[in-house]
Amino acid sequence: MAPCRPRPSARPSRSSGRPEPMSGSVHPDRVRxxxxxxxxxxxxxxxxxxxxxxxxxDARLGRDGAAGDAGHAWLVADPDAAARRAGAVLHGRALRAVLSGPAATALIAAIGREAHALGLRHGARMDLRxxxxxLAGAILHDGHACLGAWLDGQPESLxxxxxxxxxxxxPAERRPxxxxxxxxxxxxxxxVERDMRESTDEGSTDD
Structure with missing residues (x-):
């Protein structure tokens, strides 16, 4: 079998003007x-x-027509991180009751430090769920469900x-x-978008 050459990064199609699927935006379990x-x-x-x-x-994955525009590159690149942040905001009131000790350490390990911080900053505006x-399981589940609810109002390609x-x-793909x-x-x-963009900008500045 002839060796494969790495494919070029995604760019708008010259024939249709529609962006091609972003490289590296397929979860390994989808391929499996x-x-x-x-x-x-x-x-x-x-x-x-x-x-x-x-x-x-692409045909086997159903990836034809699945494309993220440049404005949503932050989301397509890491939707799991976006979902964890969304879940942390949803359960922000509960997060405020777990601020220290082994329980807080385990929670941060499960959802990530960035999600934990965002939930603490903005969770007061949410009703207790x-x-x-x-709590960690609810954050992960509800965060993906929240992402799915948002995606339901977006273009099908995104x-x-x-x-x-x-x-x-x-839960992001479940309906209704x-x-x-x-x-x-x-x-x-x-x-979530603002937080992830700011995190990316800070990382670029550090480099």
């Missing part, structure tokens, strides 16, 4: 589900980088691109949408 569950991460990475296989792989006794970057079966999340999703994702 479409091809073979035994594939390693290294093999999946080589397949995604192989320009010669791109068209066939039932976490079922598992929704598909974001879902492909997540593993199969997350929770109406309580639909009412707050836009405001929460606006906070």
């Amino acid at each position: 589900a479409a091809l073979d569950p035994r594939l390693s991460d290294a093999v999946v990475a080589r397949l995604l980088a192989c320009g010669r296989l791109r068209e066939r792989l 039932d976490d079922g006794g598992d 929704r598909r691109a974001v879902l492909l970057a997540l593993p199969p079966g997350t 949408i929770d109406p309580t999340l639909a009412g707050v999703a836009a405001d929460i994702l606006a906070l």
Whole structure:
């Protein structure tokens, strides 16, 4: 088999003007589900980088027409981080009750320091939500569901691109949408976008 050449980065199609799917925006489990569950991460990475296989792989993944525009690159690049931040804001009131000790350490390890900080800053504006006794699990579940509620009002091409970057079966792709999340999703994702963009800018400055 001839070696694959890494495919070029995404750019607008000259024929249609529509952006191509962003390189690296497919979760490995999506590829495994479409091809073979035994594939390693290294093999999946080589397949995604192989320009010669791109068209066939896109068809198997249902990636045709799934594209994120430049304005949503922050989301397509890491939707899981966005979902964790959204969940932390949703459960921000509960976060304020876990500020120190082993419980706080475990919570930060589960959701990430950035999500934890964002939830503490903005959670006071949210109503207290039932976490079922598992705050970290509720943050992850409800954050993905909130992302899904926001995506439900976006172009289908963006929704598909974001879902492909997540593993199969997350609450982000479930329908019907929770109406309580639909009412707050836009405001929460606006906070998440600003936080993720600021984090990216700070990282660029540090370099």
